[in-house]
Amino acid sequence: MTRQQILIVEDERNLRRVLAAVLQAEGFDTLEAEDGNTALDLLAQHRPALVLSDQRLPGMSGTDLLRAIKQRWPHVPVIIATAYGEIQHAVEAMKAGAEHYLTKPVDEGELLAIVRQTLSRHGQSLPALRTRQNYGIIGNSPAIQELLNTIELVAPAPSNVLITGESGTGKELVARAIHAASPRADQPFIAMNCAAIPMELVESELFGFERAAFTGATRSQAGKLEAAGQGTVFLDEIGDMPLAMQVKLLRVLQERELVRLGSHQRIPFRARLVAATNVDLARAIEENRFREDLYYRLNVIPVHLPPLRERREDIPLLVRHFADAVCAAMGRPLMDISAAAMQALTAYDWPGNIRELENVIERSVVLSREAEIGLHNLPAHIRAPHGREQPPAAMPSDLPGIERLAVVQALEKTQGNQSRAAQLLGISRKQLRTKMKNFGLFNDKDKAEDLEDVD
CATH class of the missing domain: 3.40.50.2300 (Response regulator)
Structure with missing residues (x-):
């Protein structure tokens, strides 16, 4: 070469x-x-x-x-x-x-x-790298192999990383891989979803607060940036961070110091920042929804995750991985996947990407009483020719079905952004999450967020 x-x-x-x-x-x-x-x-x-x-x-x-x-x-x-x-x-x-x-x-x-x-x-050939660990990232496609190479190369650096990609492509998994491959692996990995926290709480969650800093602050508490110590802070959905907080985050990155709410004491910021978004930040900058100077501070090392439809060769490996994991969790023998089912799964476009695939495989395993996942075990819209037809519309008399379809379509239009989906539906985010729970649309991350809310 x-x-x-x-x-x-x-x-x-x-x-x-x-x-x-x-x-x-x-x-x-x-x-x-x-x-x-x-x-x-x-x-x-x-x-x-x-x-x-x-x-x-x-x-x-x-x-x-x-x-x-x-x-x-x-x-x-x-x-x-x-x-x-x-x-x-x-x-x-x-x-x-x-x-x-x-x-x-x-x-x-x-x-x-x-x-x-x-x-x-630019389509140039690259020199081969040594065999890499996969850090739980499944796939043999060129895109995934180059992603693993990137993780190995950038992990030792202190540089900020910006991960982009559609909802469900595994951005947090990549952030955790960067942390695990770095010298910071024995330090905390602190994650925060900027879209999942009410606007009025973002500042206290991020920077922490002192006792009596605001009504209800009965004790002092470290924020995410401080709690990370010398580890890694992962800010998911950074594109949804309020502009006022963007200014304060930029100051932290420039000065490497932060101040808790209700305090004047400066605290050193020693962690590495990894951010992720499914938002087009270039458009957000044009629309004055995202600060250009913060974008360049975050985008020191860009990592883009391709959607699952652009790496179909990885789908059989992912299907096998998820099916084996569900079987092991249920204590049942490993199941085979029929050729027809695998063909349908590979042909489907997966708008929800890996998260959607994982949910479909879990459902198929749980609901199957056979030793094999067949075509008939898959949802109807995936069994359809070429796997690209939309889910069938609900009958007018099926009000719960109509409501569920509306929720699904809103989440697809916003690429899983619950705050925006709630706006489209004209309801609060809390009401949306209740409906998602009732309709069985929660994934493990959503359930974990619910438990955190209870705590």
């Missing part, structure tokens, strides 16, 4: 050599330039697969070099490295066409992950 060539543009000779050594050890060839003009000459001669440039260069800046490259070679991806605290330069570079940015001092794992992701997006 041809080794991909990467052009490193850095005026500090020692740093340039270190970056070259890291990339060469990973299986890439490198070219080196100490300024923008030399870089342009090398680009004309060699046409590398990717350019890694410092922002501060003698003569032209990294952003100026980026613009010159985009004029002459628009398809060559460029990554810009900026000093910590110069986020405005990173934003400027991204708007000028940079593929991504790195914060100096550059972390080795972060560098390799971003380089591999960038080349992969």
